[in-house]
Amino acid sequence: MKEPGPDPLAGVTHVRVYFADTDQMGVVYNGRYLTWCEIGRTELLRDAGLPYALVESRGVSLPVTEATLRVRRPARYDDLVRIETVVSGLRTREVRFRYLMWRDDVCLVEAETAHVPVDRDAGHAVRLPQWLRDALVP
Amino acid sequence: MKEPGPDPLAGVTHVRVYFADTDQMGVVYNGRYLTWCEIGRTELLRDAGLPYALVESRGVSLPVTEATLRVRRPARYDDLVRIETVVSGLRTREVRFRYLMWRDDVCLVEAETAHVPVDRDAGHAVRLPQWLRDALVP
Amino acid sequence: MKEPGPDPLAGVTHVRVYFADTDQMGVVYNGRYLTWCEIGRTELLRDAGLPYALVESRGVSLPVTEATLRVRRPARYDDLVRIETVVSGLRTREVRFRYLMWRDDVCLVEAETAHVPVDRDAGHAVRLPQWLRDALVP
Amino acid sequence: MKEPGPDPLAGVTHVRVYFADTDQMGVVYNGRYLTWCEIGRTELLRDAGLPYALVESRGVSLPVTEATLRVRRPARYDDLVRIETVVSGLRTREVRFRYLMWRDDVCLVEAETAHVPVDRDAGHAVRLPQWLRDALVP
Numbered sequence: 001m002k003e004p005g006p007d008p009l010a011g012v013t014h015v016r017v018y019f020a021d022t023d024q025m026g027v028v029y030n031g032r033y034l035t036w037c038e039i040g041r042t043e044l045l046r047d048a049g050l051p052y053a054l055v056e057s058r059g060v061s062l063p064v065t066e067a068t069l070r071v072r073r074p075a076r077y078d079d080l081v082r083i084e085t086v087v088s089g090l091r092t093r094e095v096r097f098r099y100l101m102w103r104d105d106v107c108l109v110e111a112e113t114a115h116v117p118v119d120r121d122a123g124h125a126v127r128l129p130q131w132l133r134d135a136l137v138p
Numbered sequence: 139m140k141e142p143g144p145d146p147l148a149g150v151t152h153v154r155v156y157f158a159d160t161d162q163m164g165v166v167y168n169g170r171y172l173t174w175c176e177i178g179r180t181e182l183l184r185d186a187g188l189p190y191a192l193v194e195s196r197g198v199s200l201p202v203t204e205a206t207l208r209v210r211r212p213a214r215y216d217d218l219v220r221i222e223t224v225v226s227g228l229r230t231r232e233v234r235f236r237y238l239m240w241r242d243d244v245c246l247v248e249a250e251t252a253h254v255p256v257d258r259d260a261g262h263a264v265r266l267p268q269w270l271r272d273a274l275v276p
Numbered sequence: 277m278k279e280p281g282p283d284p285l286a287g288v289t290h291v292r293v294y295f296a297d298t299d300q301m302g303v304v305y306n307g308r309y310l311t312w313c314e315i316g317r318t319e320l321l322r323d324a325g326l327p328y329a330l331v332e333s334r335g336v337s338l339p340v341t342e343a344t345l346r347v348r349r350p351a352r353y354d355d356l357v358r359i360e361t362v363v364s365g366l367r368t369r370e371v372r373f374r375y376l377m378w379r380d381d382v383c384l385v386e387a388e389t390a391h392v393p394v395d396r397d398a399g400h401a402v403r404l405p406q407w408l409r410d411a412l413v414p
Numbered sequence: 415m416k417e418p419g420p421d422p423l424a425g426v427t428h429v430r431v432y433f434a435d436t437d438q439m440g441v442v443y444n445g446r447y448l449t450w451c452e453i454g455r456t457e458l459l460r461d462a463g464l465p466y467a468l469v470e471s472r473g474v475s476l477p478v479t480e481a482t483l484r485v486r487r488p489a490r491y492d493d494l495v496r497i498e499t500v501v502s503g504l505r506t507r508e509v510r511f512r513y514l515m516w517r518d519d520v521c522l523v524e525a526e527t528a529h530v531p532v533d534r535d536a537g538h539a540v541r542l543p544q545w546l547r548d549a550l551v552p
Binding site: 029 | 433434436437438439440441443445491
């Protein structure tokens, strides 16, 4: 069942696979997919008019507190991978993003990350600011 | 409640945090924890008398099909992190490892990975070989 | 004094800086610049009509045997860095590339890499094949 | 001809090669050697009684301004690599380190890095402090 309410904020970006991303199994090293998650959500925020650098300049950071990867098929050297990112959860003290990574019409990797808003100066968790919530709800 | 039966295979190794592992938030980059998972299970296999290089030389690889991270507190520059690794699941076509990463007596990160045995030449999933199962059950 | 003869093969590509590329000094980690060199020469080869994947499929690889970096000013988070790559040397058993990395009109990094053609199956150095030389001379 | 004067400060450390360090050529990715340089000089400083974290806490950082790699033979998966590091230059505004990386008695990689002392707060280059110079001359 689809969630009621407006569609969540979503975006698409692409990454190319280089040798630096692969390991000697001939596929992308699993830890690298978490960097692609970062790229996906960073470009989503940029498209939404709120670059992450701006979020930080307003005193909030969004460190990763949880991450889940499911590798259906590995990405390979020279693949042009499409990353689809969506805001999958918005709570008072947590933001979640979900990611699908594709080569053409083959889904390679599913991922999800959770983030807690942190006051950069004080270093402790805070409530999600309204201006950040507004940017994440389309 | 503790699981019945023999204790699972477990091991301990350490990693030092360098600048290469950190990002500009001043903490270890989240994708790096998956490399520490690799280090943990590789040293566990070595301690068990079955170095992963030997597993591969027998024609089997164990690619990561799932990974889960929970970052309670981030590791920081120059930390000496203790990685505790345990075999958390053994099924016909899947091996799972669980990891705890510590700075002194503070638990920083919990993680789990799942792996499917693959025939290296044929490239498809196979049943977990008996010799590998034997090495993973203490 | 400019070298006589035709202009060398040259190309331009861009990379965005993410947290994954930075360290806790707040700048791009130095080892990451070598990945940007790989990106620069890979896209140069693609633009020249000879993707590196095709070079390898013809049985030749071009491992890095030397690399030199000079960091004038570090790249920073969220920079969009322009990488200019040029073929700077073509000898019987060596190819060299030179790289300039820019943020707007500020030159951040100069680099050079040397590569020896290797027969992928036999694993030893070979003479630069004529088809590869032809692709690298515009 | 050996340089006159006392032997330079030198140290030895080891790194194990994991999948995370390799690429699909089946060897260590070249950019990774610069991380090993960091590990070499960090452990040299620690052995000299001046951990780099302490250098930074006194307000000085030593960013890499130049790096040179020569890869004679690549390191491979599961190698235990010995890194020998030596202070190769000490000038008013520059420190240099030289590195040799070995597998058993085979020299794999030679490297050198140059570093400029920077005032962490002001962000500009400074003269090498006497306490740092003293630690680097045995």
